[in-house]
Amino acid sequence: MNPQAIIDGLIAGSTIGLGAIGLTLTYSILRFANFTHGDFLAWGAYLSLSLMGLIGGLLAELGVRLAPFSFTLALPLAVVGGIALTVLLALALDKLLFGRLRARGADAIIIVMASFGASMALRSLLEFIYTAQPAYFTTALQIAKPLGLGLRATPDQLLVIGMTFVLVAVLHLIVTHSAMGRAMRAVSENPALAGVYGIDVAQIVRLTWIIGAGMACIAGVMAGLLVQIRPYMGFDLLLPLFAAAILGGIGSIPGAMIGGLIIGLAEAFAVQIVGAEWRAAISFVILVLVLMLRPQGLFGKAGG
């Protein structure tokens, strides 16, 4: 077996884990499985791509490659804007759709179906605007550098893994140690009581979308940078995202990350052992196993 599967798995797992964070947060605070979350990844990638083109066109001096990486300074700047726009998209969707259904006291299944419909609309819109042709942040070729033990990785890949770990650690610290994080955990346990304690629940809901959509945009850009950007990229990631969130335990940020890494590694090894056509089945198998054996996930609390 090729040890390179470890690197491949860690890279795919980083994207899945970062994407699953938003999913696990909306699930634990708003109590529904949000199918549009995959589309936030795709929209984040496309919006960042458009902004990168815009910035690169306006400020040619930013067009110098940030060695050793494959992209120019225009990309990180564009991602900042892309995050803001993806967050706006999520907040608008909540205001127009999910928030209205919540206010009417709609059942979770109704909100899930609404998110399913919104997901199809968002995907079609993306295909309409950008066509189904894959797009790329960069066409520069990168040489994978040896890391020892027969492992190789490009600088972009190492950056993605490193960024992911930093982001997850910071988010985890915020949620476990700040007043904001305490309020989020309180709303996730009992929203009505949170109001009685003085928490502005609507503000926590907005915060949840901001974090979730922001991480989704970064995950989408990472996936786009390492592979390619397609309107269906988010939809194709949906099953691994759900599997990672549930494996990690709903509501747990480190859980989502570790879940993502496990799914990524399992996929990479499955590709080597049973063949690439089985990659997509791995998330499904893991999801079913977790739901049967430990439905609360690795870090979830039983009955929580």
Place this chain on the structure above:
Amino acid sequence: MTVLTVQDLRAGYDRDLAIVKGVSFGVPAGQSLSILGPNGAGKSTLIKAMAGLVPCFGGAVHLTGQDVTGLAPHHLIRRGLGFVPQTENIFTRLTIRENLQIAAQLLARPRREERIEAMFTMFPDLAARPRSLAGALSGGQRQMLAAARALLTEPSVLILDEPSAGLSPKLVGQVFDTLRRISAAGVTLLLVEQNVRAALALTERTLVLVDGQVAHDGPSAPLADGALLGRLFLGHRAEAMP
């Protein structure tokens, strides 16, 4: 001075079916009031409507002169109305300290730790293991944490829904001792209780609610004669009684 006024309040879960059907009363600052009544009379619904958890269909609630009808709970607590629900009144997956820290967030930064420590002094049981999960507390200790959380912000009115429900007689005694101290400290107290005798002994005044309406409003002491209260619960009016 009247700190809390409820005027012809109508409230419920469904607009077509008012549970609270025109309730009026005023509470002077520092007074303690029991709200008694049979099961399903609408006691919890009434105080939940006052606390912003159940929609009001008509009437008004005034707190220290300001109209607070229909305000969201997080606004009401900032205006001095503390509410302790009957069940699920603490965050079990947060630590004892975190429960108090959330409430303290409403205070100016320098006062937060000071008020948390004040609560630990008032409820030594909670101070023993501040970092353990609130879900690990006993029933009586949970009620203490719920009360401490509400008292931490020094509300002008504190409303409690059956704080002694489901507790052993010894713990009921403890809870009422705590309430007596709170009342003695000058907090205006509204208490919904099934534990009629203890509630009457604690409070100066009692409101009897039957079928969403005030059936009786007067001093608590005369009601200690159980027969009178029993007839009120059945819907008889006090003045018509021998």
